[in-house]
Amino acid sequence: MSTDTHRHGFLGERAEPAAALLALATWTGGLFAPTAATSTALYAAAYAFGGFFTLREALGSIRRGRFQVDFLMLVAAAGAAAIGRWEEGAVLLVLFSLGHALEGYAMGRARRSIEALGALAPRTALRLRSGAATEVPVTELAVGDRVAVRPHTRIPADGFVAAGTGSVDQSPITGESVPADKEPVADPAAALALPGAVAAESRVFAGTVNGAGSLELVVTRLAADTTLSRVVRMVQEAEERKSPTQRFTDRFQKIFVPSVLALVAALLLYGQLTGEPFTDTFYRAMAVLVAASPCVLAIATPAAVLSAVGRAARGGVLVKGGAPLEEFGRLHTVAFDKTGTLTEGRPKLTDILPAEGACRDELLRTAVAVQRLSDHPLAQAVVRDAPQHLDGDGPHGPLPEARDVRALVGRGVAGRIGGTEVHIGSLAGFDAAGTPVPPAMRARAEELAAAGRTTMAVRYGERHLGLLGLMDTPRPGAAAAVARLRALGVTRTVMLSGDDQRVADSVAAQVGIDEARGGLLPEDKAGAVARLRASGRTAMIGDGVNDAPAMAGATVGVAMGAAGSAVALETADIALMSDDLDRLPFITGLSRRASRVIRQNLWLSLGIVAVLVPATVLGLGIGPAVLVHEGSTLLVVGNALRLLRHPDPR
Known part of the structure; x- marks a missing residue:
């Protein structure tokens, strides 16, 4: 069964007049004796309104070589009309359409919880240029633009704080229950060059809510590429990715629907062989079609997945x-x-151990020069904490400039300073590179490791400059x-x-x-x-x-x-x-709860089919069968919607 929102809305529009026509046909039949043509016309109109969209869907499925639930319902309704049971067929189509409409309403609740995410980002922003603020659509913002964010308004773009301090409610993106304090970056130009290295204290996201302070932001992502946009897009795509249970039900339906049609044919043949009146045999066969419809099975897993x-x-x-x-x-x-x-992930620089022939400042300056261009947490810790251990410019002057900085997967980071190769990394990385550290350095590294420190060695050209010890809590x-x-x-x-x-x-x-x-x-x-x-x-x-x-x-x-x-x-x-x-x-x-709900829905849907099919074979009519059928569909969807209220344990 399709769960398209537009389809359910359309079915709802068709179900209302169909139900009215069915009620009118029944009411007039109770008050006076209308002509057969009048009753047939009213029931036919109920058929048209109740089955129009279902017929269109079924024909589309047949053209694609698939026989789905809608096809079984239409065959049953057409069969009821063929033997003069217009009222039964009209009841079937009306209840089927009403069931779809109610199901669509319930499923719409799950979808709206996802679509609401997309409505979080504001449509306009206050862009700052030449000291003046101009309101522009967020789609016009470019990377590097400055944006003013007023107190208690939503942030329009991903970026970092360039001026101002305050707190930001990030729960729409991160789920955090407490607003996060924000402060400006020290160097906006450097932050714009490496936005991925901006600390969490300065990073902001579109759709989050600014607190009481005024902020100035620098945009780092276009509107279509913000974290919120990606999340909304991926959540919507997630609905189309099938779970193992969904794949099972798809395979089951491909076998089950033709099997039901074969069972109906067998019932018709059996009736002929036993001499039962054809209308009775045919009616029972149509009731079996309704009972065996795997509509509940088709919606059981998608409803739970969408809600979760x-x-x-x-x-x-x-x-x-x-x-x-x-x-x-x-x-x-x-x-x-x-x-x-x-x-x-924010270790502190705790130990600075120069090697023989090297000094503390040379070790630190070399390490900082290379690692300030890396976004690795250990590198950031060295860059952040090293200034408090340096003596101003010191005997070696300003920090040297590093070039050609690159990550060595599993071995650290490398770069060049003045044409000389620099390698910073773990002892294992140096061993793998064929440049093991001297025994004295290795012994000291063992002492640091025994104290719970993470160590990195620094090599400048052919010289080992020493060790840095860091601790991550x-x-x-x-x-x-x-x-x-x-x-x-x-x-x-x-x-x-x-x-x-x-x-x-x-x-x-x-x-x-x-x-x-x-x-x-x-x-x-x-x-x-x-x-x-x-x-x-x-x-x-x-x-x-x-x-x-x-x-x-x-x-x-x-x-x-x-x-x-x-x-x-x-x-x-x-x-x-x-x-x-x-x-x-x-x-x-x-x-875990979603898995339980999926299993519950699966067993319920299979159980309904297992009970209804024998019941209709033994004489249960189309009306009661469709009532149980559509009622169980709503029960399954309602069970799935409970996942929308799953408590947050915080």
């Missing part, structure tokens, strides 16, 4: 269709990345989120980290993770996830970029902090728009 996807989107979680929704609801193993997922809500996952039925939690095993063990113990595996390169994480998946359904929770191979290999890949990240939104099966780990128990609970 809409509820998740309102809670700051993007679910890309029924498949990840169902799979996530059946998971028992969850693997986590460490940095930026279980931890803050667990997120405040990480332990509580892991405990709630366990309460929801997750039996195994694993942390996968590129850090030293001792660092991984320390963080795992603090947040309650069952297993910790450290020292992993991206391909190692992908291999670990593949092994976990071999023993059962496994989710991989990461940042959607560095952990993409592992996420792709998991049953379901989940990206943390996906707001503003096009890569995370595109690569993940499920995207948590904020960095708030409590969104993970929320979507776990919602997915």
